Amino acid sequence: MKRSPVVSLALCCLLPAASVVAQDAKGPPITPEMQAMMEAFQKAGTPGVEHQKLASLDGTYDLTVKSWHSPDAPPSTDTGTATRKMILGGRVQVEEVTSQMMGQPFNGQGLHGYDNVTGKHWATWNDSMSTGLMVSEGTCDAAQTCTYTGTYHDPVSKKPVTSRMVSRWPDKSTEVLEMYAPGPDGKEAKMMEITYRKRP
Template identity: 40%
Template sequence: FASLAGNWTTKTKSWLEPDKPPMESTGTAEMKMLLDGRFLKQKFTGEMMGQPYSGIGIDAYDNLRKKYVTAWIDTMGTGIFMMEGTASTDGKTITMQGQHEEPGGGHMTHRAVWTIVDDNIQTFVMYGAHHDGKEMKMMEITYTRKP
């Protein structure tokens, strides 16, 4: 994660329905290592679905569980969203799964694919499935390192 520390610009595409065009927005992300390099903190600022948005994420590799873990909080809710997963053999793609409760009951499952394209570009793609189990692409963020 240390190679991701720095300041980034973001381009986000968000889908509410799979057959509709995405909403697009821009933002910034500041990433820095915490606690002797054990954790990566991301502070994200931008727009989501036409509204001002900010969020904070903590990412780490849990040596005991042998999994990547992430915790995310943001201005769209009051819960802490958790995911965990594994990396590809080359370490450039991390795939994580998680779920959250939905208003009115039930839960939504998520799958996220975080890809380090190179030192200056990374992508984060989130898929979700409601109780019907049909997965759809919900969000795609492209991060470009600021010069």
């Protein structure tokens, strides 16, 4: 039987306590099933190599943001800054962005992580031009080129839109993030390109 998220969360909190009680010899011994569950939760929550790679990206970046509002028109270009910092004991990275968008002040926040359970990278994004949330999932190769698929709701149609993001590092201090989504004809088109240049 599949365990509900609430039950799993409760077990995650209670099993360490059960271990202490058992070690105190005042409660029932830990069963093999309970021991296996404790080990699984511990493995799921322990930062590893992928989290260390994320931590290496901590710092402040200068941004160049190109936005394509029409596939057959040249992009608009804005500048901004981003800061990245690991939180939650080195498990998740938070990114804060300050920029301009269509002549207006723009602020955004993203979370980046790696799920030990699924073996995939994940990201969320929300900003000052929306009240919604974009959620993405993807994989990275040995060269740290990452490809994500994300979903958000279009403000006009109110329907979910699937986008594709590709992040690559031409050198150790430069990241290029490209975002693609369906254009007016429904075919995939490049919507945005952000170049991150890490400050020394």
